[in-house]
Amino acid sequence: MAVSEGREERASVNIWGIGVRQVVFMALGAALYAGLSYVTNSLQLPGASNVSLRPGIVIPLFFGVVFGPIVGAFTGGIGNLINDMLTGTVYWNWDVGNAIIGLVAGLAMYNTLGRYNSTVKIIVAEFYSVIGILVGLGFAAYSDIWVSKLTFSAATTTEFIPASLPDIVLGLILLPILLGAYNAAIARTGRG
Secondary structure, eight states: OHHHHHHHHHHHOOTTOOOHHHHHHHHHHHHHHHHHHHHHTTOBOTTSSSOBOOGGGHHHHHHHHHHOHHHHHHHHHHHHHHHHHHHTOOOHHHHHHHHHHHHHHHTTHHHHTTOOOSHHHHHHHHHHHHHHHHHHHHHHHHHHHHHSOOOHHHHIIIIIHHHHHHHHHHHHHHHHHHHHHHHHHHHHHTOO
16 A cells, blocks of 8 residues: 555656746745855855855755755756856856756655655755765866866866865755754644
8 A cells, every 4th residue: 555655646746847836946946045155155265266165055955855856956057147147257057067956956856755754865865965066066167178278187176176075065964954944844834
C-alpha cells in the first residue's frame, strides 16, 4: 500500500510545472536573492577576482529544493542579474551560472518531492546544492576564459575556488536552518 501511495504522490508533484504559485515564488526568490546579494557585495574576498562572501546563496538553493528547478533557476539567474544591474555591470555568464545553481539544486525534488522532514531528505537537498554550486560556478568561472580572457589557472585560483568554497560552506550551514524553519511553518498551517 505504501508503495502505491508513494507513486501516486510522486505523480501528483510535477517538478517542472509552472503555475501561479511558482510564479509568485520565482518573483519572491529573485527579489530576496538580489537584495541579499546587494547588501553583501562589499564583503569582497581577498585575492579573488570580484568575488564576495554570499550568504544569500542559500536563497536559490532553498527555492530550488522546495519549489522546483524552474523556480530555483529563475531565483538564481534573475536575482543575480538584478544585483548586477544595481551594481552597474552585468556579467551574463555569472547570471547563467547562478541560474544553474538553482536549477540543479531543484533536482532534489526528484528524490524528496519538496518535503524535507527527515535528515536523509535534508542531506539529499544538500548534495544537489553542492553539485549545483560546483556546476554553476564552474560554468561561470571557466567561461571567463573566453569572456574575460582569463587563463585556466587564473579562472581556477581567482574565481572558481574562492567563489565555490564559501558558497558550499554557507549552503551546507544555512540550507538546513531554512528547511527547518520552513518545515515548522508548514506544520503550523497543517499542510505538512
